[in-house]
Amino acid sequence: MQKKIFVIFTLILLISTLLTGFLSLSLITNNYTNELEQRLISNAQLIEGVINENKELANTVELQRLSEDLGNKIDARITIIDKNGEVLADTLPNSLPAKNHGNRPEVRKAMDGEIGREIRYSSTVKEDMLYIALPSHLEAENIAVIRLSMDLVERDKINQRLFYYTGASILFSLVAALLLGYRFIGKLMEPIKQIIEASKKIANGKFDRRVKVQSNDEIGELANHFNHMADHLENTIVQLSDSNTKFKALLTSMINPIIAIDNNRHIILFNQSAEDLFKVNTNDVLGKDILEVINKYSLDRQLIEVFTNNKSRIEISINYPEKKVLKIHTNPIQLDHDPIRTLGTVALIEDITEIRRLEKMRSDFVTNVSHELKTPLTSISGFVETLKAGAVEDEEVTMRFLDIIEIETDRLKRLINDILTLSEIENIETNLITHEIFPGDTLKEVADVITPIANSKEIELHTEVDLNLPTIYGNRDWFKQLIINLLDNAIKYTPPGGKVRLIAYKKYNNIIIIVKDTGIGIPKKDISRLFERFYRVDKARSRKVGGTGLGLAIVKHIVLSLNGRIKVNSEEGKGTEFTVIIPVNKEI
Structure with a gap:
């Protein structure tokens, strides 16, 4: 220099x-x-x-x-x-x-x-x-x-004399300036050499090194800034070391597998739980392309979709090294000071194999119980018919009990039908069966069926349906059941003189279906649990209007079978609005 x-x-x-x-x-x-x-x-x-x-x-x-x-x-x-x-x-x-x-x-x-x-x-x-x-x-x-x-x-x-004089003056001034410049540059470079030497020491890990330059010019300012930078760097290294220790301890203690990749799909994190799940050594996969790792270790290629699609939550089934059901939560890796920039993706994996197994057992149990209940219900129905034919002397008492038996029988039938419908929707093989659905026609058909029911309860049913809605693919009967359940639910919880609106239109690449009523509304604390099976906001009123507690659970599962989503907006005393958003996709 x-x-x-x-x-x-x-x-x-x-x-x-x-x-x-x-x-x-x-x-x-x-x-x-x-x-x-x-x-x-x-x-x-x-x-x-x-x-x-x-x-x-x-x-x-x-x-x-x-x-x-x-x-x-x-x-x-x-x-x-x-x-x-x-x-x-x-x-x-x-x-x-x-x-x-x-x-x-x-x-x-x-x-x-x-x-x-x-x-x-x-x-x-x-x-x-x-x-x-x-x-x-x-x-x-x-x-x-x-x-x-x-x-x-x-x-x-x-000219000749001037040339000689000029040459002599140039030579003399050049020699004098070079001598002075050499000394000045040497003195100028001395603090810079100190800074260079100190930076080498810091680069080798000696973060306590500082420079001592007594100067009020730019070089002195540079030395002060260098010392300040070294102090900040030393504090940052200490903090990073402490954070790294805590991070390693956290990763070691976590029971959930974690995998992180950068923007080039190279694996940058593979914790111990992920090693245990996939039977892979961290040292064998770090820095390698996720596709290369999946091919080499015969892992399920669904893992590629986890890191390439935009879903924050996804559930997959893998067959190797063991047959498991995994729920994977993905999030982009972003910097606090630059949230727009994405450095990669991190995936938190949750093994829900046992949960899904228990759910299936429960579904099977409900199916079996429902089938078992059909036989006594048939007997009860026959008995009711016999009593009504005059087999009992006290006709007034007999008819009152018969009415009660009939009401309970109808309720049990609805319950069984709902359980069977929910079980059918949860069946993976049934979900694979798809048909063309013409939403406009189906919505009009359902509205025609529900209108007399609404009129009988002095409720105005108003429809705003675009009859030219695009075709979607799924189970026709389920889609129809979805609309019936929402309208039936709205009519049940809307007092006489109220209004129910059915609205359907296309927005962007989605079909939007809205069922809005002026009923009693839903408390905010209950909205989050609204789609749970057998959950009732007002149990007494639900039984009175004939609710089984499965209608909205069925709605939720039908919406999911159509790759859609449902939202609820409600206020007590003013009414409830259900919004179903179904993407318009090509047939699989």
Whole structure:
């Protein structure tokens, strides 16, 4: 660094001194030449005046005498030229008769009415000469140009002396400046060397190193900033080390597998639980492409989808190394100070195999119980018919009990049907069966069926359905059941004189279905549990209106089977609004 600065300093100094010297030399030379030109022009004008005052000087002999006489006095060569370029008189007597001067540049310019100037080598006097040609304004018609010339020997001598003086001054100043510059640069570089040495020590892990520079200039400011940076760096390293220790302890203690990849799909984190789950060693996968790891260890390729789709939660089933059901939560890795920038993706894996197994057992149990209940329900129905036929003497009592039995029987039938429907929806194989669904037609059909029910309860059913809704794919009966359940639920919990609205339209690439009522509403604390099986907001009222507690659970599962989502907005005493959003997808 010091050598580079010294070389650059030397070059700048050399160039600046040379430029200064040569520019000065050029300026002096130009000024000297201009002064000679002005002197020759003045002399030429004086000669013109002398000739004009003495008419007898118009002949060639007198002109020759005048040119020789004045030329010696002004120490310049005088040449008088006629209109044809012929020399009428010349200070040098042996130059007559001279060659025609009409082709000389300065003479041509003077004949054009301008003052001619020219510097060139003269073959007559064997010297570089300065020529000034003045156009004649004399009354004598034979005189056209008065030319004066002077040799530049003196100018060359002056230039030579100036060159020597300038060269000597440049050499002296250059040597002096180099000596001073070398010492100055050396002193300037000393604190920089200290900073470099301290930075090397810090780079090697010695974070306690600092520089001691006593200076009030930029170098001192740099040293202060360097020490401040070193303090901050030392504190940051300590904090990072502490955070890293805590992070490792946290990862070790976590029972959930965690996998993280960068934007290039290279694995950057693979904790112990992930090793145990996939039977893979961390050292064998870190830094490798997730696709390469999956291929090498025969892992399920659904893991690729986890890191490539935009879902924050996804559930997959894997068959290797063991058959498991995994719920994977993914989040982008972002910086606190730059949340827009994404560094990769981290996945938290939850093994829900046992949970899903228990749920399936529960579903199977409900199915079996429902089938078992059908037989006694058939008997009860027959018994009711027998009693109504008059088998009991007290007809009033008999009819009252029969009505109760009939109501309970209907409720049990609805419960069984709902359980069976929910069980069917949860069946994975049934979910794979898809048909074309025309939402507009189905919604109109359901509205026509529900309208009489609403009218019987003095409830106004208002429909705003776009009949040209795009086709979706799924189970037609389920989709119909979805709308029926929502409308039936709205009518049940809306008092007489209320309103229920069914709205359906397309927005972006989704079908939006809204069922809105002016009923009793739902407390905020109950909304989060609304779709749970057998959950009732008001158990007494639900039983009174004939609710089974499974209607909204069925709605939720049907919506999920259509890859949609459902939202609830409700306020007590003002009504409830269910919004179903179903994506318009092509048939699988």
